[in-house]
Amino acid sequence: MADMAELDDHFEPTDSGASETYPMQCSALRKNGFVMLKSRPCKIVEMSTSKTGKHGHAKVHMVGIDIFSNKKYEDICPSTHNMDVPNVKREDLQLIAISDDGFLTLMNESGDLREDLKIPDGDLGEQLRFDFENGKDLLCTVLKACGEECVIAIKTNTALDK
Template sequence: MPGTKPVELGSLKVGQYIVIDEVPCRIVDMTKSKPGKHGGAKIRLTAMGLFENVKKEHVGPTSSRADVPLIDKRKGQVLSIMGDLVQIMDLETFDTLEIPMPEDVEEIDSGMEVEYFEAVGRYKITRVISK
């Protein structure tokens, strides 16, 4: 999957990111079982989606590989608000993006500086930096 890198499941920790069923997620709970008589150690991950608040679970051997999304955190300035979309200009590259209006971020107006991230080709506003 583009925008990801493979890692071993056993090396992941709570708070890190993983792609489960092609959905980038943040790990919220993790349990490891000991190796048994007939097999290796298993790991059970519970994760929440980054873009949709969906709960995902994954179970597999600790030696198996999983994709981890490459997350790029950036700053941008709000140019305009068009219904459910926020038009943002990236402060480094000056590219213009249209990002869905977040539900969990305080009121956003034109001219504000916001922090957003990009993962697996999708964008999300995470917080307002300045008003």
């Protein structure tokens, strides 16, 4: 019997997608919430529900924007079916430096540094670089989902203003 107890504590590693999403009934999803569309973590920007047809199920039409690439995805799902919702984590990190190759040096609240995120593309990246070079103390909002991370927003760090 001792062998069984040892087996109970042994967990097999699973593929990376295991705990990165959780199921939610389609009818419970809401605009501005998150959902997996075409295997990508998306923010729901439009939702509409069709009436129940003669075959029974109301259908939910969703339009989502990929939270990392800003690509638009659409899907239609029966309202009673489950859809995968990504576990999305948001964290504000203080910007310490920008390296020559475009990597950010960020510090979390406990003082740990990370240097594995690049400046975001487009206007946000340009604004970040401009504000930083002009001496602004910035917080970068980092979104993490499905093994990916990126800076999605910046704001002036007001915690240091006395």
